[in-house]
Amino acid sequence: MGSLVRKSRLVSGCVVLSYVFLLPRTGLTQESTTDTLRRQVTEMQEQLKKALERIDQLEKEKSANTGKIDQLQSATTARLGEVEKSVQAVQSAPTALNPAMGLVLDATAEHRAKVGGTFNFRAAELGIAASVDPFARMYSFINGSREGVEVEEAAALTTSLPWNLTAKGGRFHADFGRLPKYHEHELPFVNMPLSVERMVGGETAADGVEMVYLFPTPFFLRATLGGYNKMGEENERLDDSKSRAWSRFTYLGRLNTYLDITDNHSLELGTSMTYTPSVRLVGDPVGGDRLLNGIDLTYRYQPLSSLVYQGLTWGSELFTNRERIPFDDVAKRRLSIGGYSYAELKLNKSWSTGFLFDYGPSIEKPGKKTIGYSPFLTWNISEFNRLRFQYSYLRDSVRADKEDAGNQFFLQWTTVIGAHTHGFLTR
Amino acid sequence: MKIELLKGKNWKVFFISLAFIWLQTGLVSAQQIRAVASWPALADITKQIGKELVNVESLATGVEDPHGVPVKPSFVPRLNRADVLILIGLDDEHAWIPALLEVAGNPKILLGRPGYIDCSVGVPVLEAPTLVDRSEGDLHPKGNPHYLLDPVRAKIVAQNIARGLSRNFPQHQQAFEKNLKAYVAELDKWIDRWEKMAAPLRGIKFVEYHPEWIYLADRFGMKRIGSVELKPGIEPTPNHLVDLTQQIKQEKAQLLIYGAQNPRVPQQISNETGIKVLRLYSGGGSGPETDSYIKWIDYTVRTLVQSVS
Numbered sequence: 001m002g003s004l005v006r007k008s009r010l011v012s013g014c015v016v017l018s019y020v021f022l023l024p025r026t027g028l029t030q031e032s033t034t035d036t037l038r039r040q041v042t043e044m045q046e047q048l049k050k051a052l053e054r055i056d057q058l059e060k061e062k063s064a065n066t067g068k069i070d071q072l073q074s075a076t077t078a079r080l081g082e083v084e085k086s087v088q089a090v091q092s093a094p095t096a097l098n099p100a101m102g103l104v105l106d107a108t109a110e111h112r113a114k115v116g117g118t119f120n121f122r123a124a125e126l127g128i129a130a131s132v133d134p135f136a137r138m139y140s141f142i143n144g145s146r147e148g149v150e151v152e153e154a155a156a157l158t159t160s161l162p163w164n165l166t167a168k169g170g171r172f173h174a175d176f177g178r179l180p181k182y183h184e185h186e187l188p189f190v191n192m193p194l195s196v197e198r199m200v201g202g203e204t205a206a207d208g209v210e211m212v213y214l215f216p217t218p219f220f221l222r223a224t225l226g227g228y229n230k231m232g233e234e235n236e237r238l239d240d241s242k243s244r245a246w247s248r249f250t251y252l253g254r255l256n257t258y259l260d261i262t263d264n265h266s267l268e269l270g271t272s273m274t275y276t277p278s279v280r281l282v283g284d285p286v287g288g289d290r291l292l293n294g295i296d297l298t299y300r301y302q303p304l305s306s307l308v309y310q311g312l313t314w315g316s317e318l319f320t321n322r323e324r325i326p327f328d329d330v331a332k333r334r335l336s337i338g339g340y341s342y343a344e345l346k347l348n349k350s351w352s353t354g355f356l357f358d359y360g361p362s363i364e365k366p367g368k369k370t371i372g373y374s375p376f377l378t379w380n381i382s383e384f385n386r387l388r389f390q391y392s393y394l395r396d397s398v399r400a401d402k403e404d405a406g407n408q409f410f411l412q413w414t415t416v417i418g419a420h421t422h423g424f425l426t427r
Numbered sequence: 428m429k430i431e432l433l434k435g436k437n438w439k440v441f442f443i444s445l446a447f448i449w450l451q452t453g454l455v456s457a458q459q460i461r462a463v464a465s466w467p468a469l470a471d472i473t474k475q476i477g478k479e480l481v482n483v484e485s486l487a488t489g490v491e492d493p494h495g496v497p498v499k500p501s502f503v504p505r506l507n508r509a510d511v512l513i514l515i516g517l518d519d520e521h522a523w524i525p526a527l528l529e530v531a532g533n534p535k536i537l538l539g540r541p542g543y544i545d546c547s548v549g550v551p552v553l554e555a556p557t558l559v560d561r562s563e564g565d566l567h568p569k570g571n572p573h574y575l576l577d578p579v580r581a582k583i584v585a586q587n588i589a590r591g592l593s594r595n596f597p598q599h600q601q602a603f604e605k606n607l608k609a610y611v612a613e614l615d616k617w618i619d620r621w622e623k624m625a626a627p628l629r630g631i632k633f634v635e636y637h638p639e640w641i642y643l644a645d646r647f648g649m650k651r652i653g654s655v656e657l658k659p660g661i662e663p664t665p666n667h668l669v670d671l672t673q674q675i676k677q678e679k680a681q682l683l684i685y686g687a688q689n690p691r692v693p694q695q696i697s698n699e700t701g702i703k704v705l706r707l708y709s710g711g712g713s714g715p716e717t718d719s720y721i722k723w724i725d726y727t728v729r730t731l732v733q734s735v736s
């Protein structure tokens with residue numbers, strides 16, 4: 001019993017001693033853990049701060065790099081473009097300064113009731129065009145036919161004149177009417193209408209100068225002023241090769257406008273006037289002035305979504321000619337009126353058909369005329385290869401040329417190689 | 428009598444009318460850059476780059492055959508007043524723009540001048556012919572010009588437009604670059620979306636009327652097996668149509684895509700082979716669903732996917 005009491009006292013003493021010695025240490029340990037935790041938190045905060053700073057830095061670097069990549073991409077594209085252009089320039093270097101060239105062959109097989117048939121080599125037309133310098137362009141059409149070879153057009157035109165002006169000089173088709181300035185192979189039918197042949201003198205070939213002004217209006221309005229030795233390829237009134245008084249030149253004025261009725265329908269209107277102050281025809285020593293006027297109207301139905309295979313064009317021109325004409329030993333001032341009207345319907349991408357009505361008065365024999373009726377059918381095998389069949393019936397009271405009367409049949413074949421365009425005027 | 432008509436008040440009325448017309452044209456968007464684009468999609472991208480600084484209009488409406496846009500004189504006054512002209516290039520507009528520029532009287536936008544912005548610069552071109560001869564059809568010697576149908580290439584187009592505008596108006600360069608960045612980022616998002624959307628198109632065999640769809644096909648993994656045209660720009664011959672229908676049957680082509688061409692031949696082929704015929708324009712801007720570049724590509728991809736689903 002006594003030993004048990006001693007033991008219990010010893011244990012109690014040890015417990016008390018342990019408490020006395022160990023308790024402060026426990027407090028110390030608790031304090032140390034808190035510090036550690038605090039330190040760790042502080043460290044973690046610092047690490048987090050550093051990490052955030054690093055992320056910020058990386059993001060900045062990334063965005064800087066993205067910018068650089070964008071810049072690099074842009075620079076690469078630009079460089080690629082330059083290289084591409086250089087390669088093209090090198091590839092085309094041997095021919096770079098050569099003008100664009102093309103050749104048109106226009107031939108017909110014809111039968112005219114009054115004169116018989118022929119294979120008509122109408123034209124091999126060589127077209128050449130290029131820029132002269134930053135201020136001008138030049139083009140030429142050299143035409144070979146069974147009548148011989150001639151320079152049909154060779155003209156320079158400005159590209160950089162101020163105030164919407166364009167000047168043209170040389171030999172070219174004067175800006176008179178609509179179809180008269182077309183080259184024959186570009187017409188919608190086989191032959192130039194007789195009204196144009198007789199009143200204008202065929203294609204409006206002229207040696208001279210022209211100045212064109214585009215009005216700064218919201219709609220298309222264009223004026224042309226011109227001065228020429230004469231106008232008309234077959235116009236024999238004046239001699240093209242001699243110097244003469246300025247009163248014996250031909251002067252032209254034209255206004256041309258255009259209206260979109262809707263997206264698909266349009267109307268184009270032009271009015272032209274040529275004035276020659278002094279003309280002396282054989283048999284009329286007195287002479288006088290000549291005034292040739294023209295009005296042209298073109299309606300087009302061009303459905304935008306199906307233009308390739310649908311469309312209709314209706315074009316008409318009316319001409320008046322006033323001049324002194326010697327007839328029956330008397331020279332009198334006379335008025336002639338003529339013109340044509342045609343319509344062409346596109347049947348599909350390759351085929352189109354149309355009809356031409358032509359009223360060609362005689363300038364020399366007042367009251368006499370030739371009236372022509374010509375249905376035609378065109379097959380565009382491709383953009384550069386075309387066959388056309390035309391039947392014409394000409395009711396003729398002029399009796400000047402057997403070719404201008406009766407039934408006529410034409411099969412025309414027109415082909416193009418190379419670059420060949422007559423530009424805006426014959427669109 | 429004629430002289431009387433032009434006396435006094437009549438002259439005044441004439442000159443006042445002329446001055447009025449003159450003033451009207453001068454006032455149109457006097458503060459903005461006047462941009463003219465050949466196609467609506469280019470006009471839209473230009474608008475995205477130029478924003479309020481640019482007044483842009485398109486000459487074509489988007490429904491035209493790319494090679495058959497009419498040479499309308501009403502385009503001439505617009506070109507006459509333009510500060511910049513934005514084109515597809517690669518001779519895409521060769522049949523109509525040069526003829527218009529000839530009479531537009533605006534040296535700023537002639538070929539080679541700063542205002543002539545050719546969007547094809549730096550664009551990787553497909554189908555550049557190895558033989559440039561018209562026996563191969565109406566070829567584009569510099570390659571297929573219908574690259575706008577690939578939205579990835581459109582990013583280069585946007586860069587070209589931004590660069591072209593900056594070249595002409597360096598005072599606005601920063602604004603153009605900022606707008607370019609935003610537009611390219613938007614395009615990138617759409618491209619991701621289109622890539623996913625177009626998954627069903629991968630491997631689909633198709634026939635096209637004219638070689639217009641190669642860039643889109645290349646982007647989304649479609650496979651062209653033939654064209655209705657015998658050669659580019661050349662209408663099909665009966666023999667070619669027989670060969671094509673056989674090919675469609677053999678290769679199990681699913682789609683025939685045509686645009687501004689005559690629907691008669693595609694319908695005829697469809698009747699014979701059962702191939703699905705789809706009319707899609709390769710110009711954009713043809714309706715409210717396609718009046719922006721992004722909407723146009725989205726509409727095109729969606730329509731293609733729906734047609735094969």
